[in-house]
Amino acid sequence: MAAPKTGNTASLYIHVPFCAGVCDYCDFYSIPVLPRDSRLHTYPEALLREAEVRIEEFRLSHIPTVYIGGGTPSLLGAGGMGRLLSGLWKLWKQEGIQGPGEITLEANPESADEAFLKTCRDQGITRLSLGVQTFHEPSRRAVHRVGAGALLQERLGLVRDIFGRGFSGDLITGLPGQDEEILRRDIDRLLSYEPGHVSLYALTVEEGTPLAAGGRERGLPEPDRADALWIAGRDRLEQQGYGQYEVSNFSLPGREARHNIRYWRMENWIGLGPGASGTLIDDARARGRRFTVNPDVDAYSAWARGKAGELLFWEDLDRLTLMKETLLMGFRYCRGPDAALFRQRFGMDMESGIPQTIARWRERGLLETGPLALTKAGLLFLDGFLAEAFRELEARGALA
Numbered sequence: 001m002a003a004p005k006t007g008n009t010a011s012l013y014i015h016v017p018f019c020a021g022v023c024d025y026c027d028f029y030s031i032p033v034l035p036r037d038s039r040l041h042t043y044p045e046a047l048l049r050e051a052e053v054r055i056e057e058f059r060l061s062h063i064p065t066v067y068i069g070g071g072t073p074s075l076l077g078a079g080g081m082g083r084l085l086s087g088l089w090k091l092w093k094q095e096g097i098q099g100p101g102e103i104t105l106e107a108n109p110e111s112a113d114e115a116f117l118k119t120c121r122d123q124g125i126t127r128l129s130l131g132v133q134t135f136h137e138p139s140r141r142a143v144h145r146v147g148a149g150a151l152l153q154e155r156l157g158l159v160r161d162i163f164g165r166g167f168s169g170d171l172i173t174g175l176p177g178q179d180e181e182i183l184r185r186d187i188d189r190l191l192s193y194e195p196g197h198v199s200l201y202a203l204t205v206e207e208g209t210p211l212a213a214g215g216r217e218r219g220l221p222e223p224d225r226a227d228a229l230w231i232a233g234r235d236r237l238e239q240q241g242y243g244q245y246e247v248s249n250f251s252l253p254g255r256e257a258r259h260n261i262r263y264w265r266m267e268n269w270i271g272l273g274p275g276a277s278g279t280l281i282d283d284a285r286a287r288g289r290r291f292t293v294n295p296d297v298d299a300y301s302a303w304a305r306g307k308a309g310e311l312l313f314w315e316d317l318d319r320l321t322l323m324k325e326t327l328l329m330g331f332r333y334c335r336g337p338d339a340a341l342f343r344q345r346f347g348m349d350m351e352s353g354i355p356q357t358i359a360r361w362r363e364r365g366l367l368e369t370g371p372l373a374l375t376k377a378g379l380l381f382l383d384g385f386l387a388e389a390f391r392e393l394e395a396r397g398a399l400a
């Protein structure tokens with residue numbers, strides 16, 4: 001094992017861009033595959049090759065957290081996921097890198113069988129994030145979500161046995177055919193498996209998705225109705241002891257997602273796999289750089305086999321952009337942006353950047369009077385708050 005080295009700290013996001021079908025609301029980079037698709041088999045080694053290159057390129061010495069998302073990472077199966085995880089641990093050891101304290105894996109219940117779940121636990125996955133969305137069959141069918149409610153429940157039982165409370169369940173509100181009673185039943189059923197964490201997402205109709213074409217005809221609720229549904233879900237979760245700590249995330253004490261908190265604080269992360277992105281911040285210069293990995297699985301595989309060519313597309317984040325993104329991500333978090341980090345990064349307090357926005361939102365009771373954070377009611381108007389804050393920052397030229 002190499003001696004521990006000094007270098008950069010960054011989390012890793014690993015993208016697995018394969019799915020068993022296409023959900024109508026999805027706008028992630030993912031391609032539908034059959035179980036025997038050879039790309040599923042070769043993908044772990046391609047990722048390991050890229051991990052090795054990026055660790056060297058970005059001089060990483062500490063990886064605090066890892067998130068394996070998709071797509072549907074569980075489609076790699078126990079064999080593929082085992083090769084990926086054992087390969088990563090071997091690489092970290094070989095490079096003298098301080099390995100992660102949290103590794104999250106996204107899984108869809110239908111492809112997360114017992115062998116897969118046990119392999120993940122044995123290879124160091126500490127959090128499983130399970131895409132439940134809804135147990136209500138008509139709502140699942142209306143958006144072409146694969147999987148069936150009965151299998152979902154069987155798999156949740158397995159996850160509970162293997163990971164204890166170390167898992168999160170995702171639910172979606174605003175689905176066709178959903179009402180408050182159906183949502184309450186979804187939440188109660190999920191909580192009966194005792195997850196440590198729940199994500200409650202309001203369905204958004206993204207441009208270019210099948211849902212955007214003809215959503216109304218499928219019985220999507222009107223916007224006010226959809227908002228009321230999400231609020232009812234939030235209140236139910238909080239009644240049951242799951243505290244909201246971010247716009248869409250709730251947890252039991254101590255079960256917050258550390259990887260995501262690093263995103264909300266705009267700390268370095270590196271993305272691996274087609275469609276993934278990475279952001280590297282230079283705090284001393286209040287600038288950043290972002291890359292996106294070419295969203296093309298075949299070009300990616302060719303690169304991993306040694307074909308020359310550029311895989312990363314880069315963009316610069318200037319001071320104003322970085323400041324806006326720091327606010328955008330930070331105010332999602334119920335504790336608000338990290339004031340000390342903001343000061344260190346930009347050489348000024350947030351109060352000097354957006355004093356009028358802060359005064360107006362405090363007056364309306366939508367911003368806390370202590371640390372700079374939106375109140376529970378204020379979080380519902382996050383977009384409006386950010387629009388005002390950005391206008392003020394632009395008018396001030398971000399006090400460059």
Ligand code: SF4
Nearest residue numbers: 019022023026070071
């Ligand atoms: S499973 Fe997830 S990534 Fe795949 S199509 Fe559905 S929403 Fe998109």
